[in-house]
Amino acid sequence: SNTPRPEVEFQLSPKVSVAFSHVLGTPPITEPDKNLASVGWRVYRNWSLETTVGDRGRALFDAIWQHRY
Numbered sequence: 001s002n003t004p005r006p007e008v009e010f011q012l013s014p015k016v017s018v019a020f021s022h023v024l025g026t027p028p029i030t031e032p033d034k035n036l037a038s039v040g041w042r043v044y045r046n047w048s049l050e051t052t053v054g055d056r057g058r059a060l061f062d063a064i065w066q067h068r069y
Contacts, residue, residue: 005036015042033058 007021019038033054040050046067052060 016040031058032056 003026004024005021006024007019009017009019011017017040019040021036021038023034023036031054033056035055036052036058037054038050038052040048042048046065048064048066050060050062050064052058052062
């Protein structure tokens with residue numbers, strides 16, 4: 001989207017991180033949340049889990065597999 005969203009992320013431990021973001025301007029119609037909080041957990045070497053919760057009910061859960069060259 002064309003709406004900027006600055007984000008601040010804190011690494012709580014080598015496996016856990018917390019991020020906060022705020023949408024500047026008017027949020028898109030499909031995503032009305034202005035504030036988002038995310039928690040990431042590195043489960044295994046290539047696997048991580050991340051959940052995001054918005055201030056107006058948006059909730060996401062992702063399981064990510066990443067291969068690093």
